Amino acid sequence: MQVAKAVEQIPPSGIRAFFDLVMGMKDVISLGVGEPDFVTPWNIREHAIYSLEHGYTTYTSNKGMPELRKDIVKFLKWRYDLEYDWDKEMLITVGASEAMDLVFRAILNPGEKVLVHEPCFVAYAPLVTLAGGVAVPVVTSADQGFKVTPKVLERAWTKGVKAMILNYPCNPTGTSYTRNELLAIAKFAKKHDLLVVSDEIYDELTYDFEHTPLATLPGMKARTVYLNGFSKAYAMTGFRLGWAAGPEHILAAMTKIHQYTIMCAPITSQMAGREAIRNGAKEVQAMKKEYDRRRHFIVTSLNEMGMDCHMPQGAFYAFPSIKGLKLGMSSMDFAKDLLEKEKVALVPGNAFGSQCADHIRISYASSYDNLHAAVVRMKHYLEHHRA
Amino acid sequence: MEDILEILINDARTSADEIAKMTGKPVAAVKKQIKQYEQDGTIVHYKAIINPEMVEGNQNLVRALIQVSITPQKDVGFDHIAERIYNFAEVKSCYLVSGSYDLLLVVEGTSIQTVAEFVSSKLSPMENVRQTSTHFLLKKYKDDGRIFKVAQRQKRLNITY
Numbered sequence: 365m366q367v368a369k370a371v372e373q374i375p376p377s378g379i380r381a382f383f384d385l386v387m388g389m390k391d392v393i394s395l396g397v398g399e400p401d402f403v404t405p406w407n408i409r410e411h412a413i414y415s416l417e418h419g420y421t422t423y424t425s426n427k428g429m430p431e432l433r434k435d436i437v438k439f440l441k442w443r444y445d446l447e448y449d450w451d452k453e454m455l456i457t458v459g460a461s462e463a464m465d466l467v468f469r470a471i472l473n474p475g476e477k478v479l480v481h482e483p484c485f486v487a488y489a490p491l492v493t494l495a496g497g498v499a500v501p502v503v504t505s506a507d508q509g510f511k512v513t514p515k516v517l518e519r520a521w522t523k524g525v526k527a528m529i530l531n532y533p534c535n536p537t538g539t540s541y542t543r544n545e546l547l548a549i550a551k552f553a554k555k556h557d558l559l560v561v562s563d564e565i566y567d568e569l570t571y572d573f574e575h576t577p578l579a580t581l582p583g584m585k586a587r588t589v590y591l592n593g594f595s596k597a598y599a600m601t602g603f604r605l606g607w608a609a610g611p612e613h614i615l616a617a618m619t620k621i622h623q624y625t626i627m628c629a630p631i632t633s634q635m636a637g638r639e640a641i642r643n644g645a646k647e648v649q650a651m652k653k654e655y656d657r658r659r660h661f662i663v664t665s666l667n668e669m670g671m672d673c674h675m676p677q678g679a680f681y682a683f684p685s686i687k688g689l690k691l692g693m694s695s696m697d698f699a700k701d702l703l704e705k706e707k708v709a710l711v712p713g714n715a716f717g718s719q720c721a722d723h724i725r726i727s728y729a730s731s732y733d734n735l736h737a738a739v740v741r742m743k744h745y746l747e748h749h750r751a
Numbered sequence: 752m753e754d755i756l757e758i759l760i761n762d763a764r765t766s767a768d769e770i771a772k773m774t775g776k777p778v779a780a781v782k783k784q785i786k787q788y789e790q791d792g793t794i795v796h797y798k799a800i801i802n803p804e805m806v807e808g809n810q811n812l813v814r815a816l817i818q819v820s821i822t823p824q825k826d827v828g829f830d831h832i833a834e835r836i837y838n839f840a841e842v843k844s845c846y847l848v849s850g851s852y853d854l855l856l857v858v859e860g861t862s863i864q865t866v867a868e869f870v871s872s873k874l875s876p877m878e879n880v881r882q883t884s885t886h887f888l889l890k891k892y893k894d895d896g897r898i899f900k901v902a903q904r905q906k907r908l909n910i911t912y
Contacts, residue, residue, distance in 0.1 A: 386910045396910035486912045657773035664772045
Protein backbone atom coordinates (compact mmCIF):
# COMPACT_ATOMS: atom_id res chain seq x y z
CA MET A 365 0.00 0.00 0.00
CA GLN A 366 1.38 3.35 -1.03
CA VAL A 367 1.34 6.33 1.31
CA ALA A 368 -0.54 9.45 0.28
CA LYS A 369 1.07 11.59 -2.40
CA ALA A 370 0.88 14.75 -0.30
CA VAL A 371 2.99 13.07 2.36
CA GLU A 372 5.34 11.54 -0.13
CA GLN A 373 5.92 14.92 -1.71
CA ILE A 374 7.18 16.48 1.50
CA PRO A 375 10.93 16.54 1.03
CA PRO A 376 12.60 14.08 3.37
CA SER A 377 14.55 16.09 5.82
CA GLY A 378 18.09 15.72 4.41
CA ILE A 379 19.26 16.50 7.85
CA ARG A 380 17.71 13.45 9.50
CA ALA A 381 20.87 11.38 9.00
CA PHE A 382 22.93 14.08 10.66
CA PHE A 383 20.51 14.19 13.58
CA ASP A 384 20.82 10.42 13.97
CA LEU A 385 24.59 10.78 14.01
CA VAL A 386 24.38 13.32 16.85
CA MET A 387 21.88 11.26 18.83
CA GLY A 388 24.14 8.23 18.68
CA MET A 389 27.23 10.00 19.99
CA LYS A 390 28.25 10.29 23.63
CA ASP A 391 29.82 13.27 25.48
CA VAL A 392 28.69 15.74 22.87
CA ILE A 393 28.42 19.41 23.76
CA SER A 394 25.27 20.29 21.92
CA LEU A 395 24.44 23.74 20.67
CA GLY A 396 21.78 22.16 18.51
CA VAL A 397 18.87 22.13 20.90
CA GLY A 398 15.74 24.11 20.09
CA GLU A 399 14.37 24.32 23.61
CA PRO A 400 15.30 26.09 26.85
CA ASP A 401 17.93 24.45 29.05
CA PHE A 402 16.06 25.69 32.10
CA VAL A 403 13.68 23.30 33.83
CA THR A 404 10.10 24.56 34.12
CA PRO A 405 9.95 26.89 37.17
CA TRP A 406 9.04 24.95 40.29
CA ASN A 407 5.84 26.82 41.09
CA ILE A 408 4.49 25.75 37.68
CA ARG A 409 5.54 22.11 38.09
CA GLU A 410 4.16 22.13 41.62
CA HIS A 411 0.80 23.37 40.37
CA ALA A 412 0.69 20.54 37.82
CA ILE A 413 1.36 18.03 40.60
CA TYR A 414 -1.30 19.69 42.77
CA SER A 415 -3.83 19.37 39.96
CA LEU A 416 -3.10 15.63 39.67
CA GLU A 417 -3.41 15.18 43.42
CA HIS A 418 -6.81 16.84 43.30
CA GLY A 419 -8.07 14.67 40.50
CA TYR A 420 -7.93 17.03 37.53
CA THR A 421 -7.64 14.20 35.06
CA THR A 422 -10.59 14.76 32.73
CA TYR A 423 -11.22 16.25 29.31
CA THR A 424 -11.74 19.98 29.27
CA SER A 425 -13.81 22.17 26.96
CA ASN A 426 -12.59 21.65 23.37
CA LYS A 427 -11.40 25.21 23.26
CA GLY A 428 -9.51 24.81 26.53
CA MET A 429 -10.43 25.57 30.15
CA PRO A 430 -12.39 28.84 30.32
CA GLU A 431 -10.23 29.94 33.28
CA LEU A 432 -7.04 29.53 31.23
CA ARG A 433 -8.50 31.35 28.21
CA LYS A 434 -9.65 34.17 30.47
CA ASP A 435 -6.20 34.32 32.11
CA ILE A 436 -4.47 34.57 28.72
CA VAL A 437 -6.87 37.23 27.48
CA LYS A 438 -6.29 39.21 30.67
CA PHE A 439 -2.55 38.80 30.29
CA LEU A 440 -2.61 40.07 26.68
CA LYS A 441 -4.60 43.11 27.76
CA TRP A 442 -2.09 43.86 30.52
CA ARG A 443 1.04 43.04 28.52
CA TYR A 444 0.21 44.48 25.10
CA ASP A 445 -3.11 46.32 25.50
CA LEU A 446 -4.52 43.77 23.08
CA GLU A 447 -8.13 42.66 23.47
CA TYR A 448 -9.68 39.32 22.52
CA ASP A 449 -12.95 37.66 23.41
CA TRP A 450 -11.91 34.70 25.58
CA ASP A 451 -14.74 32.50 24.28
CA LYS A 452 -14.94 33.37 20.59
CA GLU A 453 -11.42 34.39 19.64
CA MET A 454 -9.14 32.09 21.64
CA LEU A 455 -8.23 28.40 21.33
CA ILE A 456 -5.88 26.36 23.52
CA THR A 457 -3.82 23.91 21.47
CA VAL A 458 -1.21 21.20 21.88
CA GLY A 459 1.74 23.50 21.37
CA ALA A 460 1.80 26.38 18.90
CA SER A 461 2.67 23.70 16.31
CA GLU A 462 -0.84 22.29 16.43
CA ALA A 463 -2.29 25.78 16.07
CA MET A 464 -0.12 26.29 12.98
CA ASP A 465 -1.43 23.07 11.44
CA LEU A 466 -5.02 24.03 12.25
CA VAL A 467 -4.77 27.48 10.66
CA PHE A 468 -3.68 26.14 7.30
CA ARG A 469 -6.25 23.38 7.30
CA ALA A 470 -8.88 25.93 8.28
CA ILE A 471 -8.14 28.49 5.57
CA LEU A 472 -6.62 26.77 2.54
CA ASN A 473 -8.44 25.39 -0.49
CA PRO A 474 -6.40 23.14 -2.78
CA GLY A 475 -3.70 25.09 -4.59
CA GLU A 476 -3.99 28.31 -2.59
CA LYS A 477 -0.67 29.88 -1.82
CA VAL A 478 1.09 30.95 1.37
CA LEU A 479 4.18 33.14 1.55
CA VAL A 480 6.78 31.46 3.77
CA HIS A 481 9.92 33.38 4.61
CA GLU A 482 13.27 31.60 4.49
CA PRO A 483 15.19 30.72 6.55
CA CYS A 484 12.46 29.60 8.89
CA PHE A 485 11.27 26.92 11.26
CA VAL A 486 11.17 23.57 9.47
CA ALA A 487 7.47 22.83 9.87
CA TYR A 488 5.87 25.75 8.01
CA ALA A 489 6.15 24.66 4.38
CA PRO A 490 5.29 20.99 5.07
CA LEU A 491 2.17 22.03 7.01
CA VAL A 492 1.05 24.22 4.12
CA THR A 493 1.60 21.31 1.73
CA LEU A 494 -0.28 18.86 3.94
CA ALA A 495 -3.21 21.26 4.05
CA GLY A 496 -3.34 21.20 0.26
CA GLY A 497 -1.72 24.60 -0.18
CA VAL A 498 1.40 25.75 -1.96
CA ALA A 499 4.27 27.32 -0.02
CA VAL A 500 5.87 30.24 -1.85
CA PRO A 501 9.34 30.98 -0.48
CA VAL A 502 10.23 34.55 0.46
CA VAL A 503 14.01 34.59 0.45
CA THR A 504 15.65 36.89 2.98
CA SER A 505 19.36 37.60 2.98
CA ALA A 506 22.12 37.67 5.56
CA ASP A 507 23.27 41.17 4.65
CA GLN A 508 19.79 42.45 5.53
CA GLY A 509 19.85 40.56 8.83
CA PHE A 510 17.36 38.04 7.34
CA LYS A 511 14.58 40.63 7.62
CA VAL A 512 11.28 40.21 5.86
CA THR A 513 10.66 43.55 4.12
CA PRO A 514 7.97 44.79 1.71
CA LYS A 515 10.64 44.58 -0.99
CA VAL A 516 11.34 40.85 -0.61
CA LEU A 517 7.64 40.18 -0.08
CA GLU A 518 6.68 41.99 -3.30
CA ARG A 519 9.37 40.07 -5.15
CA ALA A 520 7.91 36.75 -4.01
CA TRP A 521 4.21 37.60 -4.30
CA THR A 522 2.27 35.92 -7.11
CA LYS A 523 -1.40 35.63 -7.95
CA GLY A 524 -3.28 33.25 -5.69
CA VAL A 525 -1.48 34.08 -2.48
CA LYS A 526 -3.98 33.97 0.36
CA ALA A 527 -1.83 34.20 3.46
CA MET A 528 1.67 34.78 4.75
CA ILE A 529 3.65 33.49 7.69
CA LEU A 530 5.61 35.79 9.91
CA ASN A 531 7.74 34.36 12.69
CA TYR A 532 9.46 36.80 15.02
CA PRO A 533 11.71 36.58 16.88
CA CYS A 534 12.68 34.00 14.30
CA ASN A 535 13.96 30.46 14.68
CA PRO A 536 16.73 30.05 13.36
CA THR A 537 17.94 33.62 12.77
CA GLY A 538 16.87 35.43 15.95
CA THR A 539 15.64 38.26 13.73
CA SER A 540 12.85 40.44 15.07
CA TYR A 541 11.12 43.68 14.08
CA THR A 542 10.51 47.11 15.50
CA ARG A 543 7.02 48.55 15.35
CA ASN A 544 7.94 50.62 12.29
CA GLU A 545 9.28 47.61 10.42
CA LEU A 546 6.08 45.75 11.26
CA LEU A 547 3.95 48.64 10.01
CA ALA A 548 5.62 48.27 6.60
CA ILE A 549 4.89 44.53 6.55
CA ALA A 550 1.29 45.19 7.65
CA LYS A 551 0.88 47.63 4.77
CA PHE A 552 1.93 44.90 2.34
CA ALA A 553 -0.55 42.44 3.89
CA LYS A 554 -3.39 44.93 3.60
CA LYS A 555 -2.50 45.87 0.03
CA HIS A 556 -2.76 42.25 -1.10
CA ASP A 557 -5.59 41.38 1.30
CA LEU A 558 -3.60 38.64 3.05
CA LEU A 559 -4.21 36.82 6.27
CA VAL A 560 -1.04 36.82 8.39
CA VAL A 561 -0.24 33.80 10.49
CA SER A 562 1.99 35.38 13.09
CA ASP A 563 4.09 32.91 15.09
CA GLU A 564 5.30 34.89 18.09
CA ILE A 565 6.29 31.98 20.32
CA TYR A 566 9.60 33.70 21.23
CA ASP A 567 7.99 37.10 22.01
CA GLU A 568 9.18 37.20 25.63
CA LEU A 569 12.75 36.66 24.47
CA THR A 570 13.17 39.97 22.67
CA TYR A 571 16.27 41.78 23.89
CA ASP A 572 16.92 45.12 22.23
CA PHE A 573 13.43 46.59 22.04
CA GLU A 574 9.87 45.87 23.13
CA HIS A 575 8.08 43.12 21.24
CA THR A 576 5.08 44.39 19.27
CA PRO A 577 2.40 41.80 18.46
CA LEU A 578 1.30 42.19 14.85
CA ALA A 579 -2.36 42.21 15.91
CA THR A 580 -1.83 45.44 17.86
CA LEU A 581 -1.16 47.40 14.66
CA PRO A 582 -4.02 49.42 13.16
CA GLY A 583 -6.34 47.23 11.11
CA MET A 584 -4.29 44.06 11.65
CA LYS A 585 -6.30 42.24 14.33
CA ALA A 586 -8.94 41.31 11.75
CA ARG A 587 -6.35 39.73 9.41
CA THR A 588 -3.96 38.15 11.91
CA VAL A 589 -4.02 34.74 13.49
CA TYR A 590 -1.78 35.24 16.49
CA LEU A 591 0.04 32.11 17.65
CA ASN A 592 1.88 31.75 20.89
CA GLY A 593 2.42 29.27 23.68
CA PHE A 594 4.16 28.38 26.90
CA SER A 595 7.16 26.40 25.63
CA LYS A 596 9.81 29.04 25.24
CA ALA A 597 8.98 31.82 27.70
CA TYR A 598 8.21 29.50 30.60
CA ALA A 599 10.51 26.61 29.60
CA MET A 600 7.51 24.27 29.24
CA THR A 601 8.25 22.49 25.95
CA GLY A 602 7.28 19.06 27.28
CA PHE A 603 3.88 20.30 28.44
CA ARG A 604 2.93 20.89 24.79
CA LEU A 605 0.72 23.88 25.42
CA GLY A 606 0.02 26.67 22.96
CA TRP A 607 -2.79 28.92 21.83
CA ALA A 608 -4.21 30.81 18.90
CA ALA A 609 -6.14 34.07 18.93
CA GLY A 610 -7.77 35.70 15.95
CA PRO A 611 -10.93 36.46 13.99
CA GLU A 612 -13.95 34.54 15.26
CA HIS A 613 -14.81 32.72 12.03
CA ILE A 614 -11.25 31.40 11.58
CA LEU A 615 -10.98 30.36 15.21
CA ALA A 616 -14.33 28.58 14.89
CA ALA A 617 -13.04 26.66 11.86
CA MET A 618 -9.82 25.77 13.68
CA THR A 619 -11.82 24.61 16.70
CA LYS A 620 -13.90 22.36 14.45
CA ILE A 621 -10.79 20.47 13.31
CA HIS A 622 -9.22 20.54 16.77
CA GLN A 623 -12.29 18.98 18.42
CA TYR A 624 -12.22 15.97 16.10
CA THR A 625 -8.46 15.38 16.09
CA ILE A 626 -7.22 16.42 19.52
CA MET A 627 -10.38 16.86 21.61
CA CYS A 628 -8.56 19.17 23.99
CA ALA A 629 -5.09 19.98 25.27
CA PRO A 630 -4.07 17.86 28.30
CA ILE A 631 -5.65 19.18 31.47
CA THR A 632 -2.44 18.84 33.51
CA SER A 633 -0.69 21.14 31.06
CA GLN A 634 -3.57 23.58 31.09
CA MET A 635 -3.46 23.72 34.88
CA ALA A 636 0.30 24.32 34.73
CA GLY A 637 -0.32 27.00 32.13
CA ARG A 638 -2.66 28.83 34.46
CA GLU A 639 0.04 29.08 37.10
CA ALA A 640 2.58 30.17 34.47
CA ILE A 641 0.48 32.99 33.10
CA ARG A 642 -0.55 34.25 36.53
CA ASN A 643 2.72 33.89 38.43
CA GLY A 644 5.49 33.30 35.91
CA ALA A 645 6.60 36.79 34.92
CA LYS A 646 9.51 37.02 37.37
CA GLU A 647 11.06 33.74 36.24
CA VAL A 648 10.60 34.73 32.60
CA GLN A 649 12.59 37.91 33.18
CA ALA A 650 15.35 36.02 35.02
CA MET A 651 15.71 33.52 32.16
CA LYS A 652 15.66 36.30 29.59
CA LYS A 653 18.48 38.11 31.37
CA GLU A 654 20.57 34.95 31.36
CA TYR A 655 19.90 34.31 27.64
CA ASP A 656 20.86 37.89 26.89
CA ARG A 657 24.30 37.46 28.51
CA ARG A 658 24.88 34.25 26.62
CA ARG A 659 23.78 35.98 23.42
CA HIS A 660 26.45 38.63 23.79
CA PHE A 661 29.06 36.04 24.73
CA ILE A 662 28.37 33.67 21.83
CA VAL A 663 28.01 36.34 19.13
CA THR A 664 31.24 38.07 20.19
CA SER A 665 33.04 34.72 20.30
CA LEU A 666 31.76 33.66 16.86
CA ASN A 667 32.82 36.93 15.28
CA GLU A 668 36.24 36.59 16.93
CA MET A 669 36.57 33.21 15.25
CA GLY A 670 35.95 34.81 11.90
CA MET A 671 32.34 33.76 11.46
CA ASP A 672 30.13 36.55 10.25
CA CYS A 673 27.31 36.72 12.78
CA HIS A 674 24.72 39.47 13.09
CA MET A 675 23.40 40.21 16.58
CA PRO A 676 20.08 38.37 16.88
CA GLN A 677 17.36 40.51 18.45
CA GLY A 678 15.46 37.66 20.00
CA ALA A 679 14.92 33.92 20.60
CA PHE A 680 18.02 31.92 21.64
CA TYR A 681 19.78 31.28 18.35
CA ALA A 682 22.76 32.74 16.54
CA PHE A 683 22.90 32.13 12.80
CA PRO A 684 26.43 32.86 11.59
CA SER A 685 27.91 32.30 8.16
CA ILE A 686 30.96 30.04 7.87
CA LYS A 687 31.92 31.44 4.49
CA GLY A 688 34.59 33.74 5.95
CA LEU A 689 36.36 30.75 7.50
CA LYS A 690 37.40 29.63 4.01
CA LEU A 691 37.10 25.96 4.94
CA GLY A 692 35.96 25.02 1.47
CA MET A 693 33.01 23.02 2.75
CA SER A 694 29.28 23.38 3.17
CA SER A 695 27.79 23.97 6.58
CA MET A 696 26.54 20.36 6.55
CA ASP A 697 30.08 19.02 6.04
CA PHE A 698 31.39 21.48 8.60
CA ALA A 699 28.79 20.33 11.13
CA LYS A 700 29.67 16.68 10.53
CA ASP A 701 33.40 17.31 10.79
CA LEU A 702 33.08 19.41 13.93
CA LEU A 703 30.93 16.73 15.51
CA GLU A 704 33.38 13.98 14.63
CA LYS A 705 36.57 15.79 15.62
CA GLU A 706 35.51 18.01 18.51
CA LYS A 707 32.16 16.55 19.57
CA VAL A 708 30.32 19.84 19.23
CA ALA A 709 26.85 19.58 17.71
CA LEU A 710 25.09 22.37 15.86
CA VAL A 711 22.50 22.49 13.11
CA PRO A 712 23.51 23.10 9.46
CA GLY A 713 21.66 26.02 7.90
CA ASN A 714 20.13 24.09 5.01
CA ALA A 715 17.71 22.55 7.50
CA PHE A 716 15.99 25.94 7.49
CA GLY A 717 16.04 26.89 3.82
CA SER A 718 17.75 26.05 0.56
CA GLN A 719 19.68 29.33 0.56
CA CYS A 720 21.38 28.70 3.89
CA ALA A 721 24.11 26.22 2.99
CA ASP A 722 26.75 28.64 4.33
CA HIS A 723 25.10 29.16 7.69
CA ILE A 724 24.84 27.24 10.92
CA ARG A 725 22.35 27.55 13.74
CA ILE A 726 23.85 27.78 17.19
CA SER A 727 21.49 27.54 20.12
CA TYR A 728 22.61 29.42 23.21
CA ALA A 729 19.95 27.72 25.30
CA SER A 730 22.83 25.94 26.98
CA SER A 731 24.67 26.61 30.23
CA TYR A 732 27.42 29.18 30.17
CA ASP A 733 29.97 26.45 30.98
CA ASN A 734 28.79 24.48 27.94
CA LEU A 735 28.95 27.51 25.68
CA HIS A 736 32.43 28.33 26.93
CA ALA A 737 33.67 24.77 26.41
CA ALA A 738 32.11 24.63 22.93
CA VAL A 739 33.84 27.87 21.94
CA VAL A 740 37.19 26.46 23.10
CA ARG A 741 36.61 23.31 21.03
CA MET A 742 35.56 25.28 17.96
CA LYS A 743 38.63 27.48 18.22
CA HIS A 744 40.77 24.37 18.52
CA TYR A 745 39.11 22.93 15.41
CA LEU A 746 39.68 26.09 13.40
CA GLU A 747 43.33 26.34 14.41
CA HIS A 748 43.92 22.94 12.89
CA HIS A 749 41.67 23.05 9.85
CA ARG A 750 41.69 26.57 8.55
CA ALA A 751 43.68 26.96 5.37
CA MET B 752 21.30 44.27 40.84
CA GLU B 753 24.24 45.34 38.74
CA ASP B 754 25.18 42.89 35.97
CA ILE B 755 28.76 42.24 37.09
CA LEU B 756 27.70 41.38 40.62
CA GLU B 757 24.93 39.08 39.41
CA ILE B 758 27.36 37.19 37.19
CA LEU B 759 29.98 36.85 39.96
CA ILE B 760 27.42 35.72 42.54
CA ASN B 761 26.44 32.98 40.12
CA ASP B 762 30.03 32.01 39.26
CA ALA B 763 32.94 33.81 40.90
CA ARG B 764 35.36 32.25 38.42
CA THR B 765 33.97 34.25 35.50
CA SER B 766 36.87 36.33 34.21
CA ALA B 767 36.69 40.04 33.43
CA ASP B 768 37.15 39.14 29.75
CA GLU B 769 34.11 36.87 29.83
CA ILE B 770 32.00 39.36 31.77
CA ALA B 771 32.89 41.99 29.18
CA LYS B 772 31.69 39.68 26.42
CA MET B 773 28.48 38.80 28.25
CA THR B 774 27.54 42.39 29.02
CA GLY B 775 28.97 44.22 26.03
CA LYS B 776 31.07 46.45 28.34
CA PRO B 777 34.79 47.19 27.74
CA VAL B 778 37.16 44.82 29.59
CA ALA B 779 38.98 47.69 31.30
CA ALA B 780 35.71 49.08 32.67
CA VAL B 781 34.74 45.65 34.03
CA LYS B 782 38.14 45.21 35.71
CA LYS B 783 37.95 48.65 37.25
CA GLN B 784 34.46 48.05 38.60
CA ILE B 785 35.41 44.70 40.13
CA LYS B 786 38.45 46.26 41.79
CA GLN B 787 36.24 48.95 43.25
CA TYR B 788 33.78 46.38 44.57
CA GLU B 789 36.67 44.53 46.23
CA GLN B 790 38.05 47.71 47.77
CA ASP B 791 34.81 49.12 49.10
CA GLY B 792 33.78 45.77 50.61
CA THR B 793 30.85 45.08 48.27
CA ILE B 794 32.67 41.89 47.26
CA VAL B 795 33.85 40.37 50.53
CA HIS B 796 35.44 37.13 49.38
CA TYR B 797 35.48 34.49 46.62
CA LYS B 798 34.95 30.86 47.58
CA ALA B 799 33.73 27.53 46.26
CA ILE B 800 30.59 25.83 47.52
CA ILE B 801 31.52 22.28 48.46
CA ASN B 802 29.19 19.41 49.16
CA PRO B 803 30.77 18.12 52.39
CA GLU B 804 29.36 14.63 51.84
CA MET B 805 31.49 14.27 48.71
CA VAL B 806 34.78 15.19 50.38
CA GLU B 807 36.94 12.34 51.61
CA GLY B 808 37.84 12.50 55.29
CA ASN B 809 35.26 15.21 55.82
CA GLN B 810 32.36 12.93 56.67
CA ASN B 811 32.81 13.38 60.40
CA LEU B 812 32.63 17.14 60.25
CA VAL B 813 29.49 18.25 62.06
CA ARG B 814 27.58 21.48 61.92
CA ALA B 815 25.00 22.81 64.29
CA LEU B 816 22.57 25.67 64.28
CA ILE B 817 22.64 27.27 67.71
CA GLN B 818 19.95 29.65 68.88
CA VAL B 819 21.29 32.04 71.49
CA SER B 820 19.28 34.32 73.77
CA ILE B 821 21.31 37.20 75.13
CA THR B 822 20.84 40.23 77.30
CA PRO B 823 21.65 43.34 75.32
CA GLN B 824 24.08 45.84 76.80
CA LYS B 825 23.64 49.54 77.34
CA ASP B 826 24.80 51.68 74.40
CA VAL B 827 26.08 48.82 72.21
CA GLY B 828 22.98 46.59 72.21
CA PHE B 829 23.77 43.16 70.79
CA ASP B 830 26.85 44.12 68.78
CA HIS B 831 29.47 43.76 71.47
CA ILE B 832 28.38 40.34 72.68
CA ALA B 833 27.87 39.22 69.08
CA GLU B 834 31.45 40.17 68.33
CA ARG B 835 32.72 38.17 71.27
CA ILE B 836 30.85 35.17 69.93
CA TYR B 837 31.54 35.39 66.19
CA ASN B 838 35.28 35.77 66.74
CA PHE B 839 35.49 32.11 67.75
CA ALA B 840 36.83 30.11 64.80
CA GLU B 841 34.15 27.48 65.40
CA VAL B 842 31.45 30.01 64.52
CA LYS B 843 31.02 29.95 60.74
CA SER B 844 28.03 32.29 60.54
CA CYS B 845 26.36 34.60 62.98
CA TYR B 846 23.02 36.37 62.49
CA LEU B 847 20.99 38.69 64.68
CA VAL B 848 17.37 37.66 64.26
CA SER B 849 13.91 38.72 65.38
CA GLY B 850 11.69 36.33 67.31
CA SER B 851 12.05 34.19 70.41
CA TYR B 852 15.86 34.24 70.48
CA ASP B 853 18.49 36.77 69.39
CA LEU B 854 21.50 35.22 67.64
CA LEU B 855 21.53 32.33 65.23
CA LEU B 856 24.95 30.71 64.87
CA VAL B 857 26.27 28.11 62.49
CA VAL B 858 28.98 26.26 64.38
CA GLU B 859 31.32 23.65 62.96
CA GLY B 860 33.34 20.98 64.74
CA THR B 861 35.10 17.70 64.10
CA SER B 862 32.58 15.76 66.19
CA ILE B 863 29.40 16.19 68.17
CA GLN B 864 31.55 16.33 71.30
CA THR B 865 33.66 19.24 70.13
CA VAL B 866 30.57 21.27 69.29
CA ALA B 867 28.96 20.34 72.61
CA GLU B 868 32.13 21.36 74.38
CA PHE B 869 32.20 24.70 72.60
CA VAL B 870 28.67 25.34 73.79
CA SER B 871 29.24 24.28 77.35
CA SER B 872 32.66 25.76 77.95
CA LYS B 873 32.71 28.86 75.73
CA LEU B 874 29.25 29.97 74.75
CA SER B 875 26.93 29.24 77.68
CA PRO B 876 29.19 30.58 80.46
CA MET B 877 29.31 34.03 78.85
CA GLU B 878 27.89 36.67 81.11
CA ASN B 879 25.18 37.93 78.79
CA VAL B 880 24.16 34.61 77.32
CA ARG B 881 20.86 33.59 78.90
CA GLN B 882 20.02 30.45 77.00
CA THR B 883 21.19 28.31 74.07
CA SER B 884 19.51 25.66 71.98
CA THR B 885 21.62 23.45 69.73
CA HIS B 886 20.35 21.71 66.56
CA PHE B 887 22.78 19.40 64.79
CA LEU B 888 22.50 19.43 61.01
CA LEU B 889 21.79 15.98 59.59
CA LYS B 890 21.79 16.69 55.87
CA LYS B 891 22.27 19.66 53.58
CA TYR B 892 19.74 19.79 50.74
CA LYS B 893 20.16 23.34 49.56
CA ASP B 894 22.59 26.07 50.45
CA ASP B 895 22.50 29.70 49.33
CA GLY B 896 20.29 28.91 46.34
CA ARG B 897 22.27 25.83 45.29
CA ILE B 898 20.70 22.40 45.47
CA PHE B 899 23.08 19.63 46.54
CA LYS B 900 22.62 16.71 44.22
CA VAL B 901 24.80 14.20 42.50
CA ALA B 902 25.03 14.98 38.77
CA GLN B 903 21.75 14.31 37.00
CA ARG B 904 21.30 12.69 33.65
CA GLN B 905 20.65 15.01 30.76
CA LYS B 906 16.97 15.09 29.86
CA ARG B 907 16.89 17.07 26.62
CA LEU B 908 17.54 15.43 23.30
CA ASN B 909 20.91 16.40 21.89
CA ILE B 910 19.46 18.08 18.86
CA THR B 911 16.01 19.41 17.97
CA TYR B 912 14.53 22.04 15.69
